[in-house]
Amino acid sequence: MTGSGTGVLLLGVRHHGPGSARAVRAALDAARPKVVLIEGPPEADPLIPLAADQGMRPPVALLAHAVDEPGRSAFWPMAEFSPEWIALRWALDQGVPARFIDLPAAHALAWKEETDDGDGETAPSGPDVRIDPLAVLADTAGYDDAERWWEDVVEHRGPGDEDAFAPFVVVEEAMTALRDAYGGGGHRRDLVREAHMRLRIRDARREVGDDAVAVVCGAWHVPALRRTATVAADRALLKGLPKARTDVTWVPWTYRRLAREGGYGAGVDSPGWYGHLFASPDRPVERWLTKVAGLLRAEDRPVSSAHVIEAVRLAETLAALRGRPVPGLTETTDAVRAVMCDGSDVPLDLVRDRLVVGDTLGQVPPTAPAVPLQRDLDRSQRRLRLRPEAQRREVELDLRGETDAERSKLLHRLRLLGVDWGLPRTSRGSTGTFRETWRLRWEPELAVRVAEAGVWGTTVLAAATAKAEADAAAAGTLAEVTALAEQCLRAGLPDALPTVMRCLSHRAALDTDVGRLAQALPALVRALRYGDVRGTDTRALAEVAVGLARRVFVGLPPACAALDTDAADEMRRHIDAVHGAMGLLADSADSADSADRSDSAERAGGDLRVSWYGVLRVVSSRDRVPGVIRGRAVRLLLDAGELGQDEAARLMGPALSPGTPPGDAAAWIEGFVGGGGGGMLLVHDERLLALVDGWLTGVSAEAFTDVLPLLRRTFGAYEPGVRRTLGELVRRGPGQRAGAGPGGPGLPGFAPDLDEERAGAVVPVVRLLLGRTGHEEESRLTGVGT
């Protein structure tokens, strides 16, 4: 049979439009239908009564997900100003049955998978794929912005307008004209959905009669639902659709995720503003500006009632100038900027974030079915044989094993989501990076946390990724983001890394404290290595690390000047850390290069090293830099083979000459020979030792007591053997030094000069041992003996 459909009340709306919502309520009140049909997944019909529950507070969303694969899901968000929500509540309040009539989610989800895998069709993600019907209409009406047009025509209509049905008639006419011109908009799925809706409408009509059916659906669908089509044709369209086992539940939602920026295709720009429009009984602009004034006052901006008055006047005149019926968000925002914010966009961003978008969080009664995240967690727990127990226990994970590695990832992810089921403990005994110790304890409130975390996604992986990205954007300090990057690697969240990295590089760019940058670098390089070991793609990470290194290079020399002792010590530690990190970073840049394009990669790693040595050179020769840092820089250069011993001695000379204050000279010595290997250096290079010795004997008696603690700290750290050898050398030193040539005086049992012939005899064997050939090596080897 065919239906002319004259009697059915078709209410075409824009999802999440306060004006639409208001109009729907008025139309329902006027028509009093016996059944209300709503665009939404029919599987959710049993969940409709929950909408009237005390514990239910919008924004909420209907969430459908495939049972075996919680990651595959679809959302139908509803705010208190969504027409669908209004229709639902109206039906519940009036005791009228409400039904969802869209294509079952079972088909939609299965279909999504199919088209994703398939070739021809593009991913059916949202309305943006097809032509934008509103844009066409707005354009026809001479508006450059579709949202604004719709707002002027529909959303900003005050309550209590003449005919409750008039707006829908107008919208339907416009849409019919559009559909006549554009047909289905090139979207096959729409046709199928509309066929399904038509069938369900037909059922309802047969049940309660033509005049008692009201349908709330997207305005775009109205002409298609009105259209005459045979049951057979509709059935044919629906035949053979793929199907997936599906579960539906209510989940809490937020305004922020309702906003288009959140990636929700049918979202709106300003949920907070819409919420306000819907909630305010009258004078929405005045109320809104008062709200804004309240927010700005709370942030310590002087905003008086006079400001509000002027802002209202400006907004209204502006609307008149622009030919709009009432001030919209654009006008009020312009007024707030000009009157309350001194023309600045900075406080305005706050208004946008807190009020225009808003951070309202919805709530769902505990009786709602479990969220898919919980299911996904259950499945993971079963798969990894990690049972949630209330009793506390410790587990030790060996990350080399696959199961243990997975367990570790799961626990790290849960921690990111605020579900502290496991707490990491410092491993006993072994300090290796492949071992982790966790203390596990499942407490009942963790289930609540899981439910809350359901906002972030339907699987633990997806939720943790989304959470990490949000955290990165909200992080306050550089160190937080760096820590987050490390966490992402541990939790195995490669998809979150690019965002985290972007935040990291932004923060690094704006951080002016070289110390903090230098602190962040080692952690980052560690993360890089860690990622390498795990086989994650760390190119983005490497890029950021190199960028960070470059910033440290530029900022380090000025930052080293004019420091007091403590700050200098700290800076020396930073330099050590950066130096260590630089080795790793240059290595991994090299290896990445050789894997990729050998020439450019080689250059990146080598380039970094060269720049770093350049920085150290600058630091080592600047007078205003504290001795301990200069000494350290010389030492690092010497160790790296960048500085010959001659040069080191040349730099050491002025630092230890009588013109230098003894305290500074002692600090230089600490920087230079402090730490590992410093003693051996003095043992083997008598010239350096002679310089230290000469300086020490030249220190005046009163100055000596001052520098003694420093020297003791430096030399006391040496191993006993080294100390003794040094002592012996010094005891014999002064006498021999006068006569000693550049070759040095030599140890007991050694000739003053090298016996080239005898030394040369070992060279072939040594070369064999090292597996090296060639002249260059030879000369280097003999050089060691000197």
Added chain:
Amino acid sequence: MTVSGQTTAVPTPAAHAGEQAGQAWAAPVAEQTAQVLRPHAEDAFADELAALAAQDDRPRPPRWKLSPWAVATYLLGGTLPDGTVITPKYVGPRRIVEVAVTTLATDRALLLLGVPGTAKTWVSEHLAAAVSGDSTLLVQGTAGTPEEAIRYGWNYARLLAHGPSRDALVPSPVMRAMAEGATARIEELTRIPADVQDTLITILSEKTLPIPELGQEVQAVRGFNVIATANDRDRGVNDLSSALRRRFNTVVLPLPESVEAEVDIVSRRVEQIGRSLDLPPVPDGVDEIRRVVTVFRELRDGITADGRTRVKSPSGTLSTAEAISVVTNGLALAAHFGDGVLRPGDVAGGILGAVVRDPAADRVVWQEYLEAVVRERDGWTDFYRACREVTAA
């Protein structure tokens, strides 16, 4: 009306530069054949104003020559129903002009803020010309602007001869605007000492100007309003008191929105200056201009054009006006000392000078930018080298 011009002080060089850049910004003024070097806006565009007035059937606020809608059209340009083309005076966001015009219509005072070279003066002049048909009621704010420039002064010869009377009083442009219901303009408001600034409070809130010497007052006629401009990089010099600030609606004039727009402004203006300085023509400097503009924009915005890398912003303004002077300088270098082609080396020095205002902090900012951004960029190797050369020195 004849204007004595006693308070139309000679513009300071800074204001003048801003004004010039402002012109570059807006559409080119039709070549004037009149004797004056620079005709007032209401004279230069008399035809357009007349055409607008003739066709304007919307309600006008008291003593406005045009309706707010027509004023906005005058500034933004458009085509009238009879086919008259109104040239755009201000090229920029429509919103700015609409808010400015609306502010004047709600008889709130308007404060135009912006870095030098964002066409503040230009916009204020044209607003006054369109609203009141008179852009000459102008007070130029300087560090030495006295209270008389805003209130009134005395003709001392008359004062001594005839005693205090209205005849002996020399009204300020503001006072005349109040009496006539016209728009007064105050340039560089934040350059004016704070105590003189506060003279405006009574005028703006009570809309009256008392003359205690005569026991009289001048009450503002409807239609009176004030447009002030201020340089927001001068913030803190003579900051507006909050009492005064509250009387103004503030509109910030932004820097050009896109690279293209800015390159366009710079090259057009550079060409004009080059001609007036009789520099030999230098071919094909567009690439270098684009580079200068890109560098300025990136440092100003604190983020690279592709939005991928953040950079620190130096303390300098880096306005379009400065970019113009860097390029002009480079052109002079190229013409007189180089091979006649604008090369990276010719602009590198100028850029360095514009960016590094504070030798310690800005130098680090600049070096970071060089290393993190310029170094990596394709085709920028020469520029990088040139910058390294001048920076190291």
